[in-house]
Amino acid sequence: MSATAVHSLWTTAGEVTSAAPGDRFTAPTIEYAQLAPVLIVVGVAVLGVLVEAFVPRRHRYTTQVFLTVVALAASFAAVIGLAADGYATKSAHIAAMGAIAVDGPALFLQGTILLVSMVSVFTFAERRLDPASHGNRVDSFAAQAGSVPGSDGEKAAVKAGFTTTEVFPLVLFSVAGMLVFPAANDLLTLFVALEVFSLPLYLLCAVARRKRLMSQESAVKYFLLGSFSSAFLLFGIALLYGYAGTVSYAGIAAVVDGGVQDIDPALADTMGNDALLLIGGALVLMGLLFKVGAVPFHMWTPDVYQGAPTPVTGFMAAATKVAAFGALLRLLYVVLPGLTWDLRPVMWGVAIVTMVGGAVVAITQTDIKRLLAYSSIAHAGFILAGVIAASPEGISSVLFYLGVYSFVTVGAFAVVTLVRDAGGEATHLSKWAGLGRRSPLTAAVFAVFLLSFAGIPLTSGFSGKFAVFKAAADGGAAGLVVVGVISSAIAAFFYIRVIVLMFFSEPKADGPTVAVPSPLTMTTIAVGVAVTLVLGLAPQYFLDLASQAGVFVR
């Protein structure tokens, strides 16, 4: 299972034949128990596809929601079980022939992804917000994704009361990819996981019930740009392979550290060539920065966040970020720690332009979803500051921040789904004027989320930001912290502007109404508020948890 064994399997055929056959061609050992979180989700996703094929249409919704929730819950239970068995700490371990790490950060992030997905799925399943069409209760998704917007086919599908229940297995596939992404321990697994979670997301973005053209446009953009970045990533993987002769994280790290002396004859020209390492590293880095939405790879974010159905936006904004930062952390801490000083200036630059760019451009946004998109860009910058800290505190603070941020994000987008007028969700900010007078509770909840985004004390956003900035300052990135604090001040402006708009402006006569959701969305929002307040008031337990979980296996 060692790194050399893996790469020699498929690089030097001569070696294989020269060795005893039985020694080389043993069946791969798969630790099913340790992979259970992923396997459960994938399994139920496949089951969901079968449900689409065989279960009558009117039962599909109930069946799919049930299966999805059960799958996520079971998977979460498996994560907890693994953590309880000590896989997060002392028995951290690399499973599946070196492909997947089962360690603290992986389990912490998988747990976060699963919980966030669970509350997101509740908003997917919400069917009380849109008025019933032709006597059928409908959710946020198109009646028939394949029908052309505005066509007779679409009208017929709507009339027939179809719903796109395929979104549930799609979410599960995506979640499965996200679970693997931060745990991937070689570059190929990383790439496969990336594609597995991205492809369903491209689809999900395209299936909005209302504003379908915009939704489809966003999906196409996301797909094009995502493929573009995947190509860079893949090219980077190839270069790194050329440099190290292996795609395993540990193997590359060993070569970077100069620990491997025996040059693979097939790669004699390239192995150990630092240019390959630097360029390949930068390209892989770019692929991950695209997923976290760092400037200048962020431009898809506002368009896609705005166009995608809002439940999908919430899911994507929260879960993708968790998964992508997890992978970024592992890459930087496990594969490229020897490059810390080479990559640091670049990472500084990216973090600074991300924080400042996200905060500044958000000021002039007029659409709440775009505003939250830019806010997520700024937050990506803050998290990058923690990543750059290059210390155990850096890892644990990023883990904590991701947990904090993802719940607030899902909660905030869930509130966005509630504010509606005749055309569906009323996302233009001018329509939010005076919301606090009409629906004080909804506005107050949203204000809590905004304050948490802004990092006001007593909310989780403050604890998270404090942890990240403290780690960055201790890690020698004080300058970054200064920029971060200034960006936070700029960001506070637009968050508080929304609060002012909601509470201190006169409501408009034709303003939107706040729909009363089912217990599903209420749960999502309630969980968001609870996490925001609990982690704001008493963060210590969770900080300790993150700090215990903050050691990568190598």
Add this chain to the structure above:
Amino acid sequence: MENLIALLVAAPLLGAAVLLCGGRRLDRSGHWIGTLLAAASFVIGAVLFTDMLGKGADDRALHQKLFSWIPVEGFQADVAFQLDQLSMTFVLLITGVGTLIHIYSIGYMEHDERRRRFFGFLNLFLAAMLLLVLADNYLLLYAGWEGVGLASYLLIGFWQHKPSAATAAKKAFLVNRVGDIGLSIAIMLMFTTFGTFAFGPVLGATGDASEGKLTAIGLMLLLAACGKSAQVPLQSWLGDAMEGPTPVSALIHAATMVTAGVYLIVRSGVIFNAAPDAQLVVAIVGAVTLLFGAIVGCAKDDIKKALAGSTMSQIGYMVLAAGLGPIGYVFAIMHLVTHGFFKAGLFLGAGSVMHGMNDEVDMRRYGGLRTYMPVTFVTFGLGYLAIIGFPGLSGFFSKDKIIEAAFAKGGTEGWILGSVALLGAAITAFYMTRVMLMTFFGQKRWQPDAEGREPHPHESPKSMTIPMIVLAFGSVFAGGFFSIGDRFLHWLEPVTGHDHGDAPISATTVTAATMVVLVIGVAVAWSVYGRKPVPAVAPRGSLLTRAARRDLLQDDFNHVVLVRGGEHLTRSLVYVDHTLVDGVVNGTAASMGGLSGRLRKLQNGYARTYAVSMFGGTAVLIAATLLMRAV
């Protein structure tokens, strides 16, 4: 025994709490509760005093730690009391005079519908004042210091429906803040110098600190004393404080609270002894104030303001004595006690006169009251004789000692300070004779009050006259009792220390000189106000008289220098804020908005643009990474 100390403070505190929280159902009994608890405190004080007398001079001090107030690593503050001879003197004065004035107020405030609240405030004052003199550390003393300030504010403004009273209360509060800042800075300096603020460690360790630091602490303590004791330059509030009910003027603004500054200086004597410069400033402040107050007292026609000037002047004597160092500490406190008796008596007498004259305060509208108010006349007269230093009465002993001590300071300073003290004695004789003559002698110059009621002077009720009689006894006998056999000196010496100094002239000479200036002062006053009828309308007077009527232009000075200066300062700061600070802030905001708008245009919705951005970003990423390695 030491467990009783807390009860001294607790009794009036309980009274204040009950009276202020009790509501209307206590309206009929509130004044009795207040008086009873004040008396209870006095009884406890008396018990402790008897106990103290039974012990040797050196182990009389009692200590009681109630609880840890702020127990922080490196910062210990306890609520702990220390009762030594100095505190004991104050306890008896405060509770004794306090109880008498409570009794007096029962009659004086009889017709006031907010009497219960008045007694609540009086009790609050007693509690705070006792806390001030019983604290065993400067921080707790500060709490008491602020407490008496609060009580003073509440009581000066007690008749808040009168704008003048409300303004006077605010003025007193604000001027006192300046002094309080001095005390807080002094405490901070103590903490940084000694690491503690308990009396014992601080005063025991003065040898370890540099003289510069001690001078700074001393000057800050003096600033505090100036605020609370109405010394120049923070004297301006005392005259206006007479807007409060007369018992308040007697208790707080004559007998007790205004002497807190003297207590502070004497208590911190060790610090001043080690900082001669600060000590000299104390003496100078005292000397200036004693003349200042005396001159103001000569020109005032308002009986209470004349007495207020006199108070300022007499406290000037005490501060002067305290500034003489070990030569004067004991006499400062002795004069403080005798002054407590006769000045409280004089104020109560003034209150009694006002009570009989429809609350008239202008002495030009009094005259010939001696036959109408015989008890008031006699008690006021005894107080008068005491304050001018008539041989055998209290003031004679205590003031004479201060003048002697001032000369004994030695050198040029001694001569100057002694002469000033002597001059002050002459002026005191003049203005007090003036008050006496204008009020009780000469023709009736009574006039109907604003509502047209003719005054019908009459003797005040028993509840008012009895305290006056008791205080008159003190005015007559206290000084002699203290001085004969140096009783007071032996009593207080273990705490304050004492030094005879080297007097350039003999005590007899000083006494003779004092007698001469006394006669001159009385004679001049008689020739102006006794021989001729007093005009009902004040004559224009000389420039000095007119200035003295305006409190020697203190308010004009404050207005021009502080108020106008402050206004100019704030205006210029506002200007800077509006132009510079707001300009920068608004400019930043505007430029951020502009930047945001421009950056936003980059987001044009075309996937190709986004791809270019990503491509460019990647190129920069790679280039920068390679560049870093190359560098």
